[in-house]
Amino acid sequence: MINKVESGEMPVAWISGPGGCGKTHAALEAIKSFTDRGLPPIYCNPSSYRDVVQSLKQAKVHNSGRPKERRLVVMEEADVIFRSDKCLNLLKIATDRAGTGMYDGMDVRVPMVVTTNTPLDEIAATDKVRGEHLRALFNRVPPVTISYDRRANYDYAVSVALTTDLLRFTPAKQQISRETVVRTLEWFTSEFNRIELLTARTLVNIAEYHTSFSPDTARTMLDRLLLPNGNHRRLPAPPTSNWTAVVDEAVDRKRALRNGLAWESRLNTATSFRRVPAASILPTVHNTPAPLNSVEFSEIEPLFKWANKIGWTGHTLNCIAGCSKVSRACKHCYATALIARGMHNLHKGLAYWDRGKALWTGEVRYDRRVLTERPKTWGKKPSLVFFTSLSDPFHETLPVEIIQEMLDGCAAFPQHIFQWLTKRPERAAALADTLRWPENIWIGATIEEDKEVWRADELRKIPVATKFISAEPLAVDGMPSLDLTDISWLIVGGESGNGAEPMHIDWARSLRDRAVGAGTAFFFKQWGAHGPDGKKHERKAGDNDVLLDGRIWHQFPRVALDHGLKFQRFGMKR
Structure with missing residues (x-):
């Protein structure tokens, strides 16, 4: 065909x-x-x-x-x-x-x-x-x-779980206990004829529900993985195994293989320990679906409110304004020009014009009313909220008390996910032990070139489950030294506006392939003022501006889907 x-x-x-x-x-x-x-x-x-x-x-x-x-x-x-x-x-x-x-x-x-x-x-x-x-x-x-052999798929999913690190952490980076792995495999086996999709992703979902939710909530979530009543299969179930012994032996086997030691099974079990290539779990080629801990935009779009055109967020919350430049990413800062033009009376005096260039004064201004009142206008439907686009939440002039007040303000709206983006993750890491971090906070760092990749190390020190990197604007190099360990999301985009420099297509491809290989959700925002050929757009690029190798890459961390489903299903509204 x-x-x-x-x-x-x-x-x-x-x-x-x-x-x-x-x-x-x-x-x-x-x-x-x-x-x-x-x-x-x-x-x-x-x-x-x-x-x-x-x-x-x-x-x-x-x-x-x-x-x-x-x-x-x-x-x-x-x-x-x-x-x-x-x-x-x-x-x-x-x-x-x-x-x-x-x-x-x-x-x-x-x-x-x-x-x-x-x-x-x-x-x-x-x-x-x-x-x-x-x-x-x-x-x-x-x-x-394409017909589907349920038993073959069951065997494959179980084999993946036993021969890889699939069930080591949840998508939110919570460690999965051995007892939870055993319980996951027991439920997966007992509901063989009722589970809609016998896949490795389903195993991840089961383990996550057992790890992250109360027993009653987990039971409700698990029920959604089952076929509707009356549609259950009538196939012979897989043989019951002593899953505690099987999981223990799988751990021993992986340890032996990792250390190059000989290994021999001590169990007489029908469970297959056949070797599963890592690429079948986290593919590294660019024409692949999202990794197991990522979801496509289409999966979360109905669950969240989208009120702007940024793409990776639905709202912006600017309860602080004003900043100062720290690296090359600040060179053509749009916020400086907006405030210097007098976008809002509250922002007067935060930026000024000097020989055609917009410059910060270094003052940062906090408006408590924006933090407490603006989210109330968005309604009860969850949103992804960019916090903040006109400043840096960890600017050196912000008192710790204000930072904590902003975190508490975000916690007051648990239906929303607040995406804190900073170019100063070292200050956030230094304050990590003194601050209370709400569960609905994602913390991100802007890293625009290889000499700034140290920010990723500082980002990893912050005790927030979901961490992301914004590689925008990417106009110097492809950041070959960037380590994506424990990074849930990578956003890549070219530079736009006056004076914008081109992004090389190989830089974007390299970051995409490394993200997919690491199991990190990848979001390609735009090419910017220049196309993939390096030539400046004579007019607005339109939809082609978001295509990388003919595909729209709009992946999100899987925790976004789980968050949206939680508030949709259980009525956990403010």
């Missing part, structure tokens, strides 16, 4: 099947083929009709009527397509060979590979609302449904 899409013989390939059954591998083969022909594909995880349309718009036609000249659109986990009448109408036009291919003024006849967890054949046969549309669509292009 993939070969037919490449040749233009078939307009689209639908591939459906449960997680872990090989859909992504098939999509990657198509991506590689088109990339080798000089046609970088459009890669997306659509969460709405708008995302689908936007992806098709980017698939430019170089020579009308010749499908080979069109860029491939790869839509992974595109379940939304088969739940939307608009999407189904668009796809019917796209696959109609006798039609014009025009939809809302746009030629939608572009090669597509669509993967989904939705059982397409079942929906087409049983859905009274959309079944007719799907049957008409699949009469033109039959879907490929």
Whole structure:
């Protein structure tokens, strides 16, 4: 089927099947083929009709009527397509060979590979609302449904857990106890016929729920991993194991292999200890889905409120304003110019103009009312909040009492995640033991070139579960010395505005590959004033400004998903 899409013989390939059954591998083969022909594909995880349309718009036609000249659109986990009448109408036009291919003024006849967890054949046969549309669509292009051997998938997931460090830490960096690993494997085995997806990611979820939540809450979370009543399988369950003994032996085996010692099993067990390549857990190639401790934007988008265009955050909270320059990242600071222009009366005197350049006075001003009142206007829905965009929360002139008051103010709105970003992590580390750190705080450091990577070491000293790095603006080097150990999130972006310098494409690729290899969520914000070819944009780059090798990289730490689900499911609202 993939070969037919490449040749233009078939307009689209639908591939459906449960997680872990090989859909992504098939999509990657198509991506590689088109990339080798000089046609970088459009890669997306659509969460709405708008995302689908936007992806098709980017698939430019170089020579009308010749499908080979069109860029491939790869839509992974595109379940939304088969739940939307608009999407189904668009796809019917796209696959109609006798039609014009025009939809809302746009030629939608572009090669597509669509993967989904939705059982397409079942929906087409049983859905009274959309079944007719799907049957008409699949009469033109039959879907490929990859069957899924539950026992094989179970064995693989358990093998991953026993032969790697998969169940060593939760996504929030909490250590998982041996007892929790045993309990996780016991539950995974006992619910073999009821668990919807028998995958390594499910094992991580089970261990995290047991580690991070009370027994009652964990039980509720675990129930959501099960199939609805009446849909349970009737397959022979795996043999019951003495999981305590199995886990102990797995630990001994890993220790022996790490030290180059001989190892021999002492157990007569059906559990396989076959070697699992590390790449199957944390892939290092760039055309891969998010690592196990990361999620795509489409997964968290419905759970949070998004009120700005920054991309990696939904709100900004500026209860402090004013700063002073400390490194190259401050060279073209947008906040200095905004305040120098008199953006707000409260900011007068914090910055000034000198021979066409905006400069800080060094004063930092705190407004308690913004901290206590502004979040009340956002409603009860959770948000990711950038704290703050007009200053540095650990500026040397801020008293410790004010910093603690700001932390306490964030704790008063537990439904929100406050993203504290600083260029002074050394001060935060120095104050770490004297401050009370709320659970809804993420702490990040701006690191824009290799000589500033020491900030990552200071960042690791801060007792906050989720730590992130903002490599923006990246305009000097690719930071080859950057260590991503214990870093949950890496944001990369080029420089924009007057005087902006270009970001080399190899710098962005190197950081992306290192992030994926380390299990760190990767967010590519923008190219900035220059494109990937190093040339300055003559006009606004639009959607292409966020593409790296034909893909939108908008990953978030998995804890964001868990936070959003917690407040959605259990009504934990302010």
